[in-house]
Amino acid sequence: MSSTSDAGSADEHRSGFACFVGRPNAGKSTLTNSLVGSKVAITSSKPQTTRHAIRGIVHRPDAQLIIVDTPGLHRPRTLLGQRLNDLVYETWSEVDVVGFCVPADQKVGPGDKFIAEQLAKVARRTPVLGVITKTDLATKQQVAEQLLALQQLMEFADLVPVSAVDSYQMDTLGDLLVGHLPEGPQLYPDGELTDEPEETLIAEMIREAALEGVRDELPHSLAVSIEEMNQREGRDDLVDVHAIVYVERQSQKSIVIGRKGERLREVGSQARQHIQRLLGSKIYLDLHVKVAKDWQRDPRQLRKLGF
Ligand SMILES: Nc1nc2c(ncn2[C@@H]2O[C@H](COP(=O)(O)OP(=O)(O)OP(=O)(O)O)[C@@H](O)[C@H]2O)c(=O)[nH]1
Numbered sequence: 231m232s233s234t235s236d237a238g239s240a241d242e243h244r245s246g247f248a249c250f251v252g253r254p255n256a257g258k259s260t261l262t263n264s265l266v267g268s269k270v271a272i273t274s275s276k277p278q279t280t281r282h283a284i285r286g287i288v289h290r291p292d293a294q295l296i297i298v299d300t301p302g303l304h305r306p307r308t309l310l311g312q313r314l315n316d317l318v319y320e321t322w323s324e325v326d327v328v329g330f331c332v333p334a335d336q337k338v339g340p341g342d343k344f345i346a347e348q349l350a351k352v353a354r355r356t357p358v359l360g361v362i363t364k365t366d367l368a369t370k371q372q373v374a375e376q377l378l379a380l381q382q383l384m385e386f387a388d389l390v391p392v393s394a395v396d397s398y399q400m401d402t403l404g405d406l407l408v409g410h411l412p413e414g415p416q417l418y419p420d421g422e423l424t425d426e427p428e429e430t431l432i433a434e435m436i437r438e439a440a441l442e443g444v445r446d447e448l449p450h451s452l453a454v455s456i457e458e459m460n461q462r463e464g465r466d467d468l469v470d471v472h473a474i475v476y477v478e479r480q481s482q483k484s485i486v487i488g489r490k491g492e493r494l495r496e497v498g499s500q501a502r503q504h505i506q507r508l509l510g511s512k513i514y515l516d517l518h519v520k521v522a523k524d525w526q527r528d529p530r531q532l533r534k535l536g537f
Pocket of ligand 1: 363364
């Protein structure tokens, strides 16, 4: 359509940063994955599982969009909670556009109002897009009502209903986000999906596997650290990964390990499949579970675990 196909010409190309915010489970990680087209941010049906600002990079001929995936904003109760919120504000002040995600199938609630109030503080500087997620789970009527409800909530630069599952309006969302980026050159090389170190992604994959089907209070108590990662000597097709799953209490350790170690074996085998896909080579995964008492309240342990 355009007369020039030279994506590198500076006056045609846009680049910059975006992030998605929204209450836990709003579908933020899934949006990032869907826009980027690869599994980079972890998704889970358990709330508040995204702890790191993982960036996914959307490469287009006309733009490069770097998505920073923030943790869920919540009322802080622990030191970890506080740090997560600090990270959220920091992210908001650094990005070019914020996507505020609200699921189509759930009424706008106090959690959304809390976020809207916080967002209003940055909205003068950073444009905020209203993103109605999961439209595949709602009727047209519900989506229309949600659009109205969002308009009452705060002033948005744009409003867009999407479904990552049906790929509904994902292109439109991409265009709207890119529309708010400044003109600029490509910031990352072609083909790069994320600038998170591999080890962080691997730790997240293990965490994701460990969270499958466990009780609701456990997600906040789980952290994973990669102790060592090496190519096996004499084998260029095999990587050894040694990881520790940290929990806060002995009782949680038993849950993660399961009867006769059955759960932990399942966790290992599921995580291994994802990691193998990421690294493109076979891996041997050595998983241990340790109790780090009250790690969420201990600054030294938090630092060690990367917070
Ligand atoms: N049906 C449907 N489900 C979705 C869609 N997007 C996300 N989900 C599901 O909603 C749940 C939460 O999605 P996430 O992407 O992990 O949500 P999040 O906002 O990143 O959650 P936190 O990390 O807890 O803040 C997962 O079970 C997803 O599979 C969608 O478009 N349609």
